[in-house]
Amino acid sequence: MTALRTNAPIGVFDSGVGGLSVLRAIRAELPMEDLLYVADSGYAPYGDRDADFIADRATTITELLLDAGVKAIVVACNTATVVAIEKLRAWCPVPVVAMEPAIKPAAQSTKSGVVGVLATSRTLASPSVARLCAAYGKDIEILLQPCPGLVEQVEKAQLHSDTTRELLVRYLSPLLRAGADTIVLGCTHYPFLAALIREIVGPNVAIIDPATAVAKELARRLQGNFSPVSRVRAAEVSFFSSTAAEEASLIISALWGSRVLVYELARSGKGNQINSAALG
Template sequence: MTALRTDAPIGVFDSGVGGLSVLRAIRAELPMEDLLYVADSGYAPYGDRDADFIADRATTITELLLDAGVKAIVVACNTATVVAIEKLRAWCPVPVVAMEPAIKPAAQTTKSGVVGVLATSRTLASPSVARLCAAYGKDIEILLQPCPGLVEQVEKAQLHSEATRELLVRYLAPLLRAGADTIVLGCTHYPFLAPLIRDIVGPDVAIIDPATAVAKELVRRLNGNLMSISGERAAEVSFFSSTAIEEASLIISALWGKRVFVQGASQLGHRVQSSRLISTGF
């Protein structure tokens, strides 16, 4: 791998469009950095996939981003993190920043002593979550709530539909009955549902989204490696998807808040003029 330039882009990927919530936080913290975002929506949700499949997808996308010349990678997906992050970090030559459910800050926030964690089944069943619960759940009750169907609703940009509300009520009701006063959004798709969650849980329940903390960790890693851009410049955000481009453009534009142009894997490959990228089965 050739030496990286300070003005090289940062790569961000997720199982689908949920990582846009993290991308938004990164954009706020690092407005002068070029960003490449890969939505693996053609294979979403990861939460229902087996570990080998998830690890293979994470490796494929990481290789694509490395070949596109990124100087750092953000795994903006809790499920990919708990399954694949150790393997990725073992060989990836650039800093890799990843997600984890914000159980520690939730434990520090709760007053009732009851915390609810919304996430995919795969994330909640992981050793990573078990470790966090053991470390920070000694004096509180941590309720783990799997949320099948929510990722699919966000992937369709169904943020305010009655079907989405019904799913959220089903998942939030037992947490509220148990006295939870803090809700952890343990999937990057879920911050897009935060307004609806707020409407259901009311004003007195804390909702914790780790996106800003992840963005700040990225800043720390870039500064530590002397790879941050200084000075004013016009930065770009480029979007790529593994699903139909027209559909992806509509969904990503709706969630990003303005019209964007979404490209496919072959266009990401064109950044480095590598035919290998086009044949990866992305």
């Protein structure tokens, strides 16, 4: 690989702002890498969309990240992963790292033998989740809990509102009554609710977020394909959204923990595009 290619950015995308939880883990694991993040909030949530729509959006965003010159892509969305990852990997010329509900580590760590999985309806109904349950659920009980409404709350940065708490109590209560001692966060939006989930489930229930494992897998893939990054400046994170820039900037800044500038994806006859001027 050339030096320019080695120093190319990594592209990360999600149906909305949830993938920021993965971006945060990538930033911690790979602090020298430039990152491009695309929040497809204009079309969120994916969990209630049909498969063709999700696959089309995943393809569109992957193409625009490739046009922006990324050297790897992280699909920071469980729903997009279960619907579109095989098709993306079939043609994408750069490494593609994706999410997977952390059912395996949950099954290996539970002491009560009951694991709860919080995710969107689309993710839970996927062959991928069925495969994981079949592989790791032989000797334990895996309870799949769809969580309509939670993504929308995170998209509004309503992390501690009464509505968000009511939804979480509704979804977590049956898992706790069944004896779950491990909760899998099967949507990248849900780590932003981890503090509220902890209040509800108490200190003795493990909460598993796969973001760190994804960041480590990305690092492993890059190490096998690229030389170490060298820079004379600090690494940058650029943010893009399919919603209006002003609104997106407020939400993403709140969740990222510092004020950031978010660019609205430029429109053209080919669909959304990353504005190269924004990467300057």
